[in-house]
Amino acid sequence: MQERRPRITNEARSHAMRSALLEAGRALFLAKSYAETSTPEIVAAAGVTRGALYHHFEDKKALFQAVVEAEAEAVARSIGASSVDEPTAIGALIKGGEAFVTAMNEPGRTRLLLLDGPAVLGPTTMRTIDERHARKALREGIEEAIANGALPALPVGALTSQLSAAFDAAALGIEMGDDADDHRAALGALIEGLTQGKK
Incomplete structure (x- = not known):
């Protein structure tokens, strides 16, 4: 019998996305500065969509x-x-x-x-x-x-x-x-x- 994987709750998924955005933003802001960092770079580094960025942060x-x-x-x-x-x-x-x-x-x-x-x-x-x-x-x-x-x-x-x-x-x-x-x-x-x- 195949073992069921535990379901990931929406809250856990949302927390993981926010954490990924913060981690990616931190790395880019520290390495490049705010002005030199673009939102496409952030979402690519975080592995999320642009929509996810604007869901968690206004801009x-x-x-x-x-x-x-x-x-x-x-x-x-x-x-x-x-x-x-x-x-x-x-x-x-x-x-x-x-x-x-x-x-x-x-x-x-x-x-x-x-x-x-x-x-x-x-x-x-x-x-x-x-x-x-x-x-x-x-x-x-x-x-x-x-x-x-x-x-x-x-x-x-x-x-x-x-x-x-x-x-x-x-x-x-x-x-x-x-x-x-x-x-x-x-x-x-x-x-x-x-x-x-x-x-």
């Missing part, structure tokens, strides 16, 4: 935003994993900064999140995405450091913005050929320097 921009969100989430996971066992709040901030630089060093990711993302989605949307991920992790680390007395009671929002900008500048510098260890050392010194203002 290429919507797919791009979903990829950006997923990449931002991956960076935040790296930050969280790096500092989870760090015994001090300052150490956790430094480890988090190092993890950010390392995570952003994945080929194409800096361009995707710091150049193409703001250009395609706009700075407001990108900030909103960032506030759900890496910026959120940074803000929570700063809040903990202030609460523990490791940092002076500076305005959290402003300090988060300024450190976030420093981390982004480091990632962009490394993307353009700067030495990554130099940037890690500078970021660590920057965070350590904040403790000098503690009263």
Whole structure:
């Protein structure tokens, strides 16, 4: 008697198609940039129809935003994993900064999140995405450091913005050929320097 294969539900099929589109879009956006990637390339790489693309995403921009969100989430996971066992709040901030630089060093990711993302989605949307991920992790680390007395009671929002900008500048510098260890050392010194203002 022939064994029956389990039926694939419509929900599972739909999830598989969406995942394939995200994976194909990610690979192409990282390798080529948003502007250089066409929707026919995406659907061919995903092995789905053009109709499937527009069933799951309004357009290429919507797919791009979903990829950006997923990449931002991956960076935040790296930050969280790096500092989870760090015994001090300052150490956790430094480890988090190092993890950010390392995570952003994945080929194409800096361009995707710091150049193409703001250009395609706009700075407001990108900030909103960032506030759900890496910026959120940074803000929570700063809040903990202030609460523990490791940092002076500076305005959290402003300090988060300024450190976030420093981390982004480091990632962009490394993307353009700067030495990554130099940037890690500078970021660590920057965070350590904040403790000098503690009263």
